[in-house]
Amino acid sequence: MKLTSVIELTKCRWREFRREPSAFLFVLAMPLFWMLILGFAFSEDAFEHYKIGMLAGKTELSHQMESLLAHQKGLELVVGDEESLVSLLHRNEIPLFLKTEGHGLSLTLNGTHPDGEKARRLVDETLQTFFGHVETIPMRVERLHLPHARYIDFLIPGLLALSLFSTSLFGTGMVLVSSRRENLLKRFAATPMGSLDYIVSHILGRYLIFVLEFLVVLLGGSLLFSFRVEGSFLSYLLVSIFGVATFTSLGILCGSRARNTGAYNGLVNLLLLSTMMLSGIWFPRHHFPLWMQRLSEGLPLTALVDALRAIAIEGAGLTSQIPQLIILATYTVVCTVSAKILFRWY
Amino acid sequence: MNTRESTFLLQAENLVKRYSTTLAVDHVSLYVRPGECVALLGPNGAGKTSTCEMLEGLLTPDEGTISICGLGYARNRREILELIGVQLQETQLYKKATVRETLQLFASFYRSSEDLNGLLSATHLNNLENRRLEALSGGQKQALYIACSLINRPRLLFLDEPSAGLDPEARRRIWALIGQVKQSERGIFLTTHYLEEAEKLADRVAIMFEGRLAAQDSPAGLIRTYCPGAVWGFSLDASAETLSAQRDYLKLHLPWLHHGVETQGGCELNSLEASKQIQELTVVARQKSIGVHSLYLRQSTLEDVFLKLTGRRLDETHQRH
Ligand SMILES: Nc1ncnc2c1ncn2[C@@H]1O[C@H](COP(=O)(O)OP(=O)(O)O)[C@@H](O)[C@H]1O
Numbered sequence: 070m071k072l073t074s075v076i077e078l079t080k081c082r083w084r085e086f087r088r089e090p091s092a093f094l095f096v097l098a099m100p101l102f103w104m105l106i107l108g109f110a111f112s113e114d115a116f117e118h119y120k121i122g123m124l125a126g127k128t129e130l131s132h133q134m135e136s137l138l139a140h141q142k143g144l145e146l147v148v149g150d151e152e153s154l155v156s157l158l159h160r161n162e163i164p165l166f167l168k169t170e171g172h173g174l175s176l177t178l179n180g181t182h183p184d185g186e187k188a189r190r191l192v193d194e195t196l197q198t199f200f201g202h203v204e205t206i207p208m209r210v211e212r213l214h215l216p217h218a219r220y221i222d223f224l225i226p227g228l229l230a231l232s233l234f235s236t237s238l239f240g241t242g243m244v245l246v247s248s249r250r251e252n253l254l255k256r257f258a259a260t261p262m263g264s265l266d267y268i269v270s271h272i273l274g275r276y277l278i279f280v281l282e283f284l285v286v287l288l289g290g291s292l293l294f295s296f297r298v299e300g301s302f303l304s305y306l307l308v309s310i311f312g313v314a315t316f317t318s319l320g321i322l323c324g325s326r327a328r329n330t331g332a333y334n335g336l337v338n339l340l341l342l343s344t345m346m347l348s349g350i351w352f353p354r355h356h357f358p359l360w361m362q363r364l365s366e367g368l369p370l371t372a373l374v375d376a377l378r379a380i381a382i383e384g385a386g387l388t389s390q391i392p393q394l395i396i397l398a399t400y401t402v403v404c405t406v407s408a409k410i411l412f413r414w415y
Numbered sequence: 416m417n418t419r420e421s422t423f424l425l426q427a428e429n430l431v432k433r434y435s436t437t438l439a440v441d442h443v444s445l446y447v448r449p450g451e452c453v454a455l456l457g458p459n460g461a462g463k464t465s466t467c468e469m470l471e472g473l474l475t476p477d478e479g480t481i482s483i484c485g486l487g488y489a490r491n492r493r494e495i496l497e498l499i500g501v502q503l504q505e506t507q508l509y510k511k512a513t514v515r516e517t518l519q520l521f522a523s524f525y526r527s528s529e530d531l532n533g534l535l536s537a538t539h540l541n542n543l544e545n546r547r548l549e550a551l552s553g554g555q556k557q558a559l560y561i562a563c564s565l566i567n568r569p570r571l572l573f574l575d576e577p578s579a580g581l582d583p584e585a586r587r588r589i590w591a592l593i594g595q596v597k598q599s600e601r602g603i604f605l606t607t608h609y610l611e612e613a614e615k616l617a618d619r620v621a622i623m624f625e626g627r628l629a630a631q632d633s634p635a636g637l638i639r640t641y642c643p644g645a646v647w648g649f650s651l652d653a654s655a656e657t658l659s660a661q662r663d664y665l666k667l668h669l670p671w672l673h674h675g676v677e678t679q680g681g682c683e684l685n686s687l688e689a690s691k692q693i694q695e696l697t698v699v700a701r702q703k704s705i706g707v708h709s710l711y712l713r714q715s716t717l718e719d720v721f722l723k724l725t726g727r728r729l730d731e732t733h734q735r736h
């Protein structure tokens with residue numbers, strides 16, 4: 070390998086990206102665009118509507134509470150047993166639940182749920198209006214701090230993964246195809262420059278663009294929506310770097326033979342759309358039918374998204390994400406080996 | 416034998432290239448000596464690019480051997496690539512890179528490279544060095560591609576249709592550039608479908624047609640061998656009905672006319688005895704009061720050689736494209 074060749078090639082690759090305003094903007098603006106559109110569209114503030122839980126009970130007070138809260142505007146009541154309510158609370162589907170304790174009430178609140186305080190205030194107001202200000206009912210409040218989960222917190226790691234995926238396929242892979250079509254690869258083949266230098270320059274160029282993508286999604290998320298990574302930031306970064314390796318090798322594999330940019334575009338769009346849906350970028354995968362969930366578990370995009378979300382939302386450690394990392398590593402090896410076998414210069 | 420071989424920069428024997436059904440290159444043998452410019456002349460589809468790419472190590476010949484400065488691609492590919500400069504027929508380099516950045520890129524591929532500023536001014540690109548490739552004209556781009564092929568001070572330079580598709584003015588500038596690039600130690604192998612280009616630049620011309628070499632010699636040598644003497648022709652002052660009768664009458668009395676080619680209103684001949692034949696024609700024509708109008712006499716050119724060897728005019732074969 071010749072270092073100056075790698076550097077010069079990487080510089081050229083970077084310039085093609087940096088000096089092409091549409092490519093530059095596309096990579097940077099797409100995640101921000103989705104973040105803004107979906108972040109505000111699904112921000113819970115827009116609804117002023119809270120789903121809360123109530124433990125099923127047989128006492129008169131329980132029945133009274135149930136009918137009172139069920140008819141309150143802005144509240145949606147889920148009645149269930151303790152176990153299901155706790156699970157709903159942990160899944161962030163409800164910010165709080167109530168249960169009767171003798172003549173009083175007990176309220177269990179997830180303090181980190183963005184709707185927690187607002188829902189609680191609405192419950193307080195409802196009770197006070199009903200019982201009157203003086204003779205208010207005793208209430209014990211238990212405050213939990215569960216990991217936060219707004220839609221935007223769910224969305225941002227997904228957008229990062231998607232951006233890394235699509236830039237690899239449309240960037241790295243497409244550049245290979247058009248360079249082959251335009252005989253640039255053939256011209257290079259007539260120089261002593263080694264093929265390894267060329268591939269390495271593509272990988273380096275990809276990581277330069279990665280730095281930008283990563284920063285844009287991270288800064289955009291934290292400035293606009295105060296997104297933060299619950300777990301270790303280093304793990305979050307490391308998993309992203311892992312993902313880029315996988316997707317770059319996938320991009321090189323997709324671009325290893327084709328000369329026709331139109332056909333390549335179609336193929337990649339198909340791949341992108343289907344995996345994007347299956348990997349649950351926009352919506353949680355547990356809404357999907359079971360067979361679809363199973364199918365999507367083997368996809369590299371799913372592995373990356375799941376790992377990023379676990380670290381960012383649940384604060385999971387890197388070791389707990391080893392299964393996902395193994396999936397990514399397997400794809401990297403398989404794609405690299407197949408690309409090496411299939412690759413042609415012209 | 417050995418000493419003779421090492422004096423060749425390029426020596427190719429019996430090259431054959433097949434693409435499924437087409438025989439693109441059919442037993443072609445070529446050589447280039449130091450200081451020599453060899454042009455492979457032929458119409459589109461003759462097999463020039465296929466030949467060129469085999470010599471550049473980009474295509475593997477189905478048969479035949481190639482030796483570059485005594486080295487072969489199978490064993491010394493990298494070594495050869497250090498020694499040659501290549502300009503492909505159709506290439507797009509990085510569009511967003513500037514002229515200087517592009518040359519820097521190519522310079523980084525070689526062990527030693529030409530001084531950039533010297534090369535920029537030699538190729539008249541010095542005031543364009545900061546312009547991006549997407550903003551260059553066709554002629555400027557071509558000059559840059561030639562500059563890229565010169566970056567490693569090649570012993571042997573391959574130029575595949577260096578001036579194709581350019582306007583006459585830009586074409587002349589490229590010819591001037593190639594003329595400058597000639598050096599006593601360097602060999603140039605270029606392909607072209609322009610007679611003028613081959614005539615102007617080449618010390619030796621190899622005429623290629625349908626995959627085969629029809630002839631190979633210096634332009635003067637080719638003319639001497641295939642079209643010695645001069646070319647002359649005439650046309651008759653006759654209506655369409657009487658024309659063929661008059662032509663037959665002339666042929667009867669002037670048997671050498673059978674060697675000529677019938678043109679629209681008359682005949683064209685390549686001959687060593689042009690002036691004698693012209694006299695005979697005038698005599699016979701006067702006897703029968705056949706009006707001869709427009710009579711011309713010129714030196715034979717490569718065009719005539721091409722016509723003689725292939726039965727076609729080079730520009731005719733291009734009208735299909
Ligand atoms: N990759 C290819 N596959 C099939 N046929 C080819 C290919 N390249 C060239 N040919 C055919 O081989 C012949 C010679 O082509 P080429 O070497 O490009 O000629 P030239 O450069 O003189 O125009 C043509 O008939 C062309 O159609």
Ligand SMILES: [Mg+2]
Pocket residue numbers: 463464465504576
């Ligand atoms: Mg050609």
